[in-house]
Amino acid sequence: xxxxxxxxxxxxxxxxxxxxxxxxxxxxxxxxxxxxxxxxxxxxxxxxxxxxxxxxxxxxxxxxxxxxxxxxxxxxxxxxxxxxxxxxxxxxxxxxxxxxxxxxxxxxxxxxxxxxxxxxxxxxxxxxxxxxxxxxxxxxxxxxxxxxxxxxxxxxxxxxxxxxxxxxxxxxxxxxxxxxxxxxxxxxxxxxxxxxxxxxxxxxxxxxxxxxxxxxxxxxxxxxxxxxxxxxxxxxxxx
Amino acid sequence: xxxxxxxxxxxxxxxxxxxxxxxxxxxxxxxxxxxxxxxxxxxxxxxxxxxxxxxxxxxxxxxxxxxxxxxxxxxxxxxxxxxx
Numbered sequence: 001x002x003x004x005x006x007x008x009x010x011x012x013x014x015x016x017x018x019x020x021x022x023x024x025x026x027x028x029x030x031x032x033x034x035x036x037x038x039x040x041x042x043x044x045x046x047x048x049x050x051x052x053x054x055x056x057x058x059x060x061x062x063x064x065x066x067x068x069x070x071x072x073x074x075x076x077x078x079x080x081x082x083x084x085x086x087x088x089x090x091x092x093x094x095x096x097x098x099x100x101x102x103x104x105x106x107x108x109x110x111x112x113x114x115x116x117x118x119x120x121x122x123x124x125x126x127x128x129x130x131x132x133x134x135x136x137x138x139x140x141x142x143x144x145x146x147x148x149x150x151x152x153x154x155x156x157x158x159x160x161x162x163x164x165x166x167x168x169x170x171x172x173x174x175x176x177x178x179x180x181x182x183x184x185x186x187x188x189x190x191x192x193x194x195x196x197x198x199x200x201x202x203x204x205x206x207x208x209x210x211x212x213x214x215x216x217x218x219x220x221x222x223x224x225x226x227x228x229x230x231x232x233x234x235x236x237x238x239x
Numbered sequence: 240x241x242x243x244x245x246x247x248x249x250x251x252x253x254x255x256x257x258x259x260x261x262x263x264x265x266x267x268x269x270x271x272x273x274x275x276x277x278x279x280x281x282x283x284x285x286x287x288x289x290x291x292x293x294x295x296x297x298x299x300x301x302x303x304x305x306x307x308x309x310x311x312x313x314x315x316x317x318x319x320x321x322x323x
Binding site: 182183185 | 297
């Protein structure tokens, strides 16, 4: 038996992932969940934004005065360039696309709690996939740049440390994905508890403070940390 | 009062979840040290305030991880019920 219902609480606090649509594939029972729908919405928003902006900026000539959109995008690109160059140095051009893409995706996912979606990054499936991307990129770069030394470096500084080095390599994607997931999940739980357990007059203005901390502040910092750590791991394998 | 084996496991899981959150002590101390050192650094060199703040926040966000592992373990014990 589950827990007993406590009559003082009006609504059960709700912060779980809900299924929207059930379907069968590969002999499994699968769900299209809140996470999937949220990720679709965010992808659609990003695609639409990219499409409209590229249409608008296609016919800009050098003699034109840059508008608000162009100036803003140039500032953002410069910030991205500085962020990547700060860690990757001269190699930053090759990774700017990827870092910028995951930065925008994770940022929008983290902020989507503000518009009433359940943040897709508060699902371990999403963050673990992002961690796996990092893992494969890091190891591909290691193999490409260092060849056999990618494997022999596991035996440094002394061969006895080989198992620990291997565990350390496999712990990277798990640790960065769990960090992002747990931060977002804690925000979702705190906000869900507040909305589920407080009387109505506490739900009017006060949750704004929680949203500012859990969604805006924590979300932005964790996005930055995820991209930074991805770049640090890549940079470790560069030479 | 009769407590079935299942209820006993749920009770122990709840106690374990509470104990898992002792992990919150470490990041608290660590983040406090980072913030204190950050404040001292700004006091010595107020011109580098933005650099110091961003470095401090990055370090704090990484130091938070162990506490969040505790949170994940607690949530798994409470809601996924691996032993029930």
